[in-house]
Amino acid sequence: MHYVVPPDDFTRAGEASSAVKKTLKQIGMNPDVIRRVAIAMYEGEINMVIHAHGGEITVDVAPDRVDMVLADEGPGIADIERAMQAGYSTAPEEVRNLGFGAGMGLPNMKKYTDEMTVESTLGVGTTVRMSVFNHAG
Amino acid sequence: MTVEQIAQKLDLRIVCGGDSLQREVNGRLYCCDLLSIVMGRAPADGVWVTVMANLNTVAVAVLCDLACVVVAEGMAIDETVTARAEQQGVVLLATEKPVYETARAIDRYCNEA
Ligand SMILES: Nc1ncnc2c1ncn2[C@@H]1O[C@H](COP(=O)(O)OP(=O)(O)OP(=O)(O)O)[C@@H](O)[C@H]1O
Numbered sequence: 001m002h003y004v005v006p007p008d009d010f011t012r013a014g015e016a017s018s019a020v021k022k023t024l025k026q027i028g029m030n031p032d033v034i035r036r037v038a039i040a041m042y043e044g045e046i047n048m049v050i051h052a053h054g055g056e057i058t059v060d061v062a063p064d065r066v067d068m069v070l071a072d073e074g075p076g077i078a079d080i081e082r083a084m085q086a087g088y089s090t091a092p093e094e095v096r097n098l099g100f101g102a103g104m105g106l107p108n109m110k111k112y113t114d115e116m117t118v119e120s121t122l123g124v125g126t127t128v129r130m131s132v133f134n135h136a137g
Numbered sequence: 138m139t140v141e142q143i144a145q146k147l148d149l150r151i152v153c154g155g156d157s158l159q160r161e162v163n164g165r166l167y168c169c170d171l172l173s174i175v176m177g178r179a180p181a182d183g184v185w186v187t188v189m190a191n192l193n194t195v196a197v198a199v200l201c202d203l204a205c206v207v208v209a210e211g212m213a214i215d216e217t218v219t220a221r222a223e224q225q226g227v228v229l230l231a232t233e234k235p236v237y238e239t240a241r242a243i244d245r246y247c248n249e250a
């Protein structure tokens with residue numbers, strides 16, 4: 001599955017994760033896997049809208065795992081280790097007013113997935129790869 | 138206990154809900170307005186009490202599989218938000234009361250009755 005996340009559109013952010021959630025439900029994926037995929041993907045999707053200029057998401061589903069790749073051509077992350085820390089956020093005031101900016105997005109993505117890597121180059125973009133395993137399947 | 142029973146008993150205004158009003162609540166509650174914190178902790182089939190009522194609130198409710206969202210403090214709920222919630226099968230309840238008071242009342246009703 002492939003999704004384009006449009007820039008600066010909070011009203012549409014969440015569409016890709018909701019669509020994936022629906023598809024996983026239809027194929028009868030384990031509910032715990034669905035929940036973890038949906039939350040991790042939404043956090044990534046929102047980050048692409050807030051911190052980059054949108055981007056693209058590719059999702060691969062197998063019976064035993066779901067793999068997600070979220071790629072953007074935004075400003076990149078200078079210090080990934082710092083960005084991964086709970087509470088670290090550079091979210092601007094206007095998105096804080098919408099309830100974002102707790103600095104918990106990347107930590108949540110880590111918490112809900114089994115594997116996660118972040119590659120980022122300043123001025124080029126960021127690619128986040130996440131996998132959720134279906135231990136039951 | 139269903140969402141509708143809670144709404145009726147505690148006099149919470151039903152903003153939208155449809156079939157989802159018959160959803161069972163597991164008695165767990167969560168209160169917070171920062172969405173990533175909610176996504177890290179809110180329990181599936183639980184009740185989320187917040188003052189944040191925007192489209193992202195609805196998205197979080199869907200992704201976390203919450204039984205309902207209670208918008209406290211009489212915060213205004215935009216029509217676009219209601220429409221999205223309706224479409225996604227998310228129950229929105231509303232009250233003039235503050236967050237803690239609201240959550241406490243729901244907790245009492247669900248867990249101490
Ligand atoms: N795709 C991205 N491109 C550029 N910077 C990013 C990207 N994703 C995250 N960041 C940086 O990492 C920081 C931490 O991200 P994280 O998702 O944990 O928190 P947040 O988005 O600021 O707030 P929250 O997710 O809690 O609403 C961000 O504030 C931003 O500086």
Ligand SMILES: [Mg+2]
Nearest residue numbers: 043047105106
């Ligand atoms: Mg984030």
